[in-house]
Amino acid sequence: MRAWGGDQVAEAVAGSVELLRTATDEDWTGVRAGRLEWTCRRTAEHVAGDLIAYAGQLAGRARTAYAPFEITFDEDAGQAGVLDVVETTGALLAAVVRTTPPRVRAFHPYPFRSADREGFAAMGVAEVILHTHDIAEGLGLAYEPPAGLCEDVLTRIFPHVRPGPEPWPTLLWATGRGELPGRAPVTGWRWHNNLVLPTGRLTLEGLTPAAAADLVAGGDGGFVWLGDAPYEGTREVAAGLLKAYHAGVHRPEFGAFALVRREDGRAVGSLGFHGTPDEEGRTEIGYDLVVPARGHGYATEAVDALAEWALARDDVRLLCAAVREANTPSQNVLTRAGFVRADVEREFLPEDDTPRLYTRRARPPAAP
CATH class of the missing domain: 3.40.630.30 (Gcn5-related N-acetyltransferase (GNAT))
Structure with missing residues (x-):
């Protein structure tokens, strides 16, 4: 089985940043990101925060809780600066995943209180592509990540979700962001790292x-x-x-x-x-x-x-x-x-x- 994780994190981040850089002149602070309560800027900052948190958990081999740190942005950082941070934190997570041995696990609460390098990579990819969707929806941009990335996420941290006709609509449905014919709307969800x-x-x-x-x-x-x-x-x-x-x-x-x-x-x-x-x-x-x-x-x-x-x-x-x-x-x-x-x-x-x-x-x- 091919090594999976680092390259996929990098691919997801590159696709996200490439699209969102076309809209850095837009108002990100006054527009909600899709169905979220957050603004587009707050959502982008959340993505960067999660990427660095996952890198920290895995690199530090956290055992019982999240490492007690968070990322902050300079007050004068514009949208382009926020995307610079997303690129940087994405590169850090990709590097940690690539260099972590396959059997190593670190703390994550859902649902069995740990994840391996593939789990952290899949969570990072999910954060990037799902929240890029949210931001793009708020800014009126068209976005669809590669189907392979979506399937990779589904088969690693959504094992409880029956595959649909296409991976991206299935992932959107599974996270309460879309509809699938014949399936009830999702109002609450968690991803599922392996036991x-x-x-x-x-x-x-x-x-x-x-x-x-x-x-x-x-x-x-x-x-x-x-x-x-x-x-x-x-x-x-x-x-x-x-x-x-x-x-x-x-x-x-x-x-x-x-x-x-x-x-x-x-x-x-x-x-x-x-x-x-x-x-x-x-x-x-x-x-x-x-x-x-x-x-x-x-x-x-x-x-x-x-x-x-x-x-x-x-x-x-x-x-x-x-x-x-x-x-x-x-x-x-x-x-x-x-x-x-x-x-x-x-x-x-x-x-x-x-x-x-x-x-x-x-x-x-x-x-x-």
């Missing part, structure tokens, strides 16, 4: 639709794999995630995860849900490891961590995993991870191919 769950030796990194699409196409999904390629089951899981995304039923927290070894940053397998919990709070999981990673307890560690996270939720009461009768190693993984064997009916399958069901239940609430 990451740490274990003792691993990090479970939620797959974005962008990563899933690359895996389905035969790529690496943005990971360096032990053994040089993912196991085929990982590509199948990615295909299922992508199908759910295009159907509009993908819930990222019940998607799929790459298992990344902390000691060297190599991915050793995948783990994920087969779907969202049903009305009784039941959902199924599956997992695989690349061959060189087997026999080291990674699967047990990952399954146990995911089970702990899922069963702590209010909407999950029972986790299930189906394992072939002959797959003793996988049955041992589930047993060590706290699952117990359940009775299932044997139908249509030969004895040695019959799936065995293992379950793990949520703990009952503690007595008052």
Whole structure:
């Protein structure tokens, strides 16, 4: 999967500034930016502030909160000066993204309190193109960013949004700035960085639709794999995630995860849900490891961590995993991870191919 982020931030900023420089003689302080309450100037200053904030978060590896700083403009800075600052802060974010290792994360509140370099880049691109749209609308300018940029943003930080016919109208709709046929207007929204769950030796990194699409196409999904390629089951899981995304039923927290070894940053397998919990709070999981990673307890560690996270939720009461009768190693993984064997009916399958069901239940609430 190609490195993504720095070049896209630079592309978004260049397109924005090129357009807005044609209107620096207009009154930016007396005109609202599109549907926002802010003026066009205030909106441009907001873009610059976000770009430098994202660069600071990622460069400083902020852990628990935003770094307590903000950008200020000289009192006599005109519109051209504001755009100079947007260019400068955009260049800083692009440089930080390009030089940050792929597994590094820093604090961002939505929704799981962290983002990686792609997440910060996608948020930066979104801020630039969406607010350029707002300013352009206020100033009566025509603006449409490249479709590829819009799709990149959607598949990285809007995984919960079903793709529409075209990426740009879909992004405008998803952020309350436009309409799409057959969809209700959006009145409130947040973007959605991927979920990451740490274990003792691993990090479970939620797959974005962008990563899933690359895996389905035969790529690496943005990971360096032990053994040089993912196991085929990982590509199948990615295909299922992508199908759910295009159907509009993908819930990222019940998607799929790459298992990344902390000691060297190599991915050793995948783990994920087969779907969202049903009305009784039941959902199924599956997992695989690349061959060189087997026999080291990674699967047990990952399954146990995911089970702990899922069963702590209010909407999950029972986790299930189906394992072939002959797959003793996988049955041992589930047993060590706290699952117990359940009775299932044997139908249509030969004895040695019959799936065995293992379950793990949520703990009952503690007595008052």
